[in-house]
Amino acid sequence: MKVGKFPEGMDPIEAKKKVGVFLKSIQQDSKPEKCILCGQNKTSFCNSHSVPRMCLKNIAVNGKVLQANGLIGADVIDVEKGINNSGTFHFICNECDNKVFQDYENPDTWTEVAPTDKVLAQIALKDVLLMLSKRNMETLLWQRAAEKGNIGGMDYMKMVQELDIRDFTDEMELYKGITTDTKEQFKVIFYEKLTYVVPIATQTTFVLDEDLEGNLINDIYDTSKDVRIQSLHVSILPLEDSTVVILFYHRRDKNYRRFHHQFNCLSYDKKLEYINYWIFKYTENYFFSPTIKNILDEDEKLQLLSQENNGVGNLGYVLGPEDLFYECVKSDEVTNLLTRQFSL
Ligand SMILES: [Zn+2]
Structure with a gap:
């Protein structure tokens, strides 16, 4: 059985409904x-979009x-969705959503020149809010699942989630404090x-x-309390007749130097190839035309790449010998959706 697939004999519509009701209650x-x-x-x-609605609209x-x-193969959730419900979270109020993210959700912000710290801080803030909202839901999800039966590794999961929440909250406070007057906070x-519209959007x-x-950048298996995991931010923002591609980090995250x-x-070409590759290898908040x-x-x-998790295929679940001997997909083996060839 593949993770995320319906077991044989199960009515997929019935199962999808059940999952839908369960996820709704968690939310x-x-x-x-x-x-x-x-x-x-x-x-x-607020029904906040993690990828601006104005970008999703351009690939819809x-x-x-x-x-x-x-792509990942989780049949249990709908594959096609309206842009109103794509990549959204409910974690901040309407007033904040309208006020805080004004600049980067405005197409005029995006010129040939890399944006200011203020704009980058808005992106980074949105990113950590999405993660905090996810962790918040996952905590409850694991709790509910544990109530239904015995799940191994619960304590470990709980500890990792708590550390994640601590780090993302810390980042949130950092980005909140960045204004027009703050200089040289981010490294782009x-x-x-790009002068064309790519068929994928992410943030x-x-x-x-x-x-x-x-060389090691982050030891993701080190769960000691004094270790802070350092993150990158990536956005692919399709506009009306162009696309913004941006990869950056905060200067305090020196491990990336x-x-x-x-x-x-x-x-x-290699730069675009790697960015395309990392989106599928490490992230899950992306949308296609x-x-x-x-x-x-x-x-x-x-498909295989999108299912990799910490160097293991099948979403990181070892279900059989073939998963143990899984060989990771390389950056030049997958379609690069950021090239002009696949533009809309
Ligand atoms: Zn608020």
């Missing part, structure tokens, strides 16, 4: 009482985009405004465990 019950940004008590929260067909789980590794934070020469130099030495469904269906390497 409802994990709703915070206060807006995490302004601290005010709230009863309703009839208002719909394809979700990452279509790559910024490019997320992720962690590189090693650099391009195999050497990697930054290595990346600078790559050719332009339905027009490239055939490419996703046919590229088996891309």
